[in-house]
Amino acid sequence: MPIIKVENLSKVFGKNTKAALQLAEAGKTKEEILKESGSTVGVNRASFEVEAGEIFVIMGLSGSGKSTLVRLINRLIEPTTGNIYIDGENLAKMDKKELRRVRREKLSMVFQRFGLFPNRTILQNTEYGLEVQGISKQERTQKAKEALELVGLGSYLDQYPGQLSGGMQQRVGLARALANDPEVLLMDEAFSALDPLIRKDMQDELLDLQETMKKTILFITHDLDEALRIGDRIALMKDGKIVQIGTPEDILVNPANKFVEKFVEDVDRAKVLTAQQIMKRPETVNIEKHGPRVALERMREAGLSSILVVDGKRTLQGIITADAANEARKNEVKNLSEIIQRDVPTVEKDTPLHDLFAVIHDSPVPLAVTENGKLLGIIVRGAVIGALAGEGEVNEHA
């Protein structure tokens, strides 16, 4: 069951909400609706589901309604129509008291400009969510300290937000959100106010934390690089509408419309980088020397489910899967050539990144990068996305 389920959620700013909604139903654009009804459609019939443990990125340019959408989800802004289910409970229908309970227990929010209380210390800021729940001083201090340790600020308890750098302040914002131990984190452009280097550190840190926390994260951003880097799935918004939802690869490979295409085009890395620049050193076995046992052992060591096979001159011969090697070992097959699959997805070293998407998308195994038939390296799926998102590991020698 999805932990967040948003159904047909709309927000109209202005007086003539009914007329505006009808126009929206009729498929008019935001501008047309504004002209005809005098009301602005902030969010236009958004529907999506987020699974537990997923990082779901909502991305769009300013004015696309993404910040409104995230505020509709915890009802900082009242929805005009539609339903918001958190854990099966419909927030849209809740009274104030129930809503408060859900906000306290299930939803936490991280703000673009941090939203820290300047008159409270770091510890007191982190405690805030627990304090309003009436949790005892001792317990909330302990939980807040744990959360601050988690983000690496365990020694700044008695400082005030004004004494900390932007990156550190946002860590406090994150710690405050985590101290409640919510199921869902709403992050509204959480890293947009930080300078690019710090932003990247924070993205990495969030991903590291997510490894252990497994929270459901709804992340709002206007930065495609950021979306590609951290999102398990991405929803693209324009003029209050969600135009496409998909994995980073889906969006890059199959842009749903011109708008998405244009957006994706801006990621010029896809055209600049080549296969050679993002490939990794391959694990191989030599078809002339090794048998299934060596192949299995190497796969186990490197944590792979398949391994490439080369000959003495490093010419690519094929690939062996762990299953096949295991089978061969049981059946006392000694020669790799009996179990090898010759058909390996292969690209030349000069293939641009842009052309890798389609190949890697359909391939269950890593791509082999070759030059005149000789194996140079491999490319795993993550490396393509990572390279697009500007992750540092680009091979300079190419």
Next chain:
Amino acid sequence: MLDFMENVKEIPVGDWMTDFVDWLTNTFAFLFDPIKDGLASFMSIITQGLAAIPPVIFILLVAILAFFMTGKKFGLAVFSIIGLLFIWNQGLWDHLIETFTLVLIASIICIIIGIPIGILMAKSKVAETIITPILDFMQTMPAFVYLIPAVAFFSIGVVPGIFASLIFATPPTVRFTNLGIRQVSDELVEAADAFGSTGPQKLFKVELPMAKYTIMAGVNQTVMLALSMVVIASMIGAPGLGREVLASLQRAQVGPGFVAGLCIFVLAIIIDRFTQNIYKDKSK
């Protein structure tokens, strides 16, 4: 056009007001009388208490307080000593205490009334729409006009003086409280809401602490306005330095009038600097 106006009878607003105040006086006499007696005796206790402190000790206490409140600077402390010694020297010490009590009590009541009204205005658009013109009215209506109903309700003495001060001096506290709360950044209010604060939690944990410097600026204004009412209130029998000024005016005595005025000035500076320093944002 002119003919037309001649044919229209004068609207008896003045008569209505007279009737209204009469009605209030008669109807709420059971309220006004105890308030008057209670407040008057309460104030005389305060006045006597303060007057019982020997001036030397009083001046020293003020100076010490000034020294620490201004962040261990000598300026205000020295001014307080010289100024208060001057007032003592002029034989106006008792009047000073009376005036101080009047200002103190009036200000406290203003704050007690003003801050909740300011909060109400900040929270409700409707309340703001209704109260704003009332505040404008209170501030622009000449202060002398309040004296008439004040006397009707509370006869003469210190209590009607306080009443008139209240009307004149409350608006800044109300306005600044409203402003201060409305100025709290949206994101902080959202943060308070997003973590599930109740209304009072949001108010006391976030909005009032964030607004306190603005509110204190309003309180400072209120105190200064209350002090400025001292002379006017003396026309309906409020005691203190104002009465000295009024007496000098009536007898056309330039000298004593100037001295009493100077004493009010000294008191004003001391009170102003004190209230400014109570909640000065030390981090800025």
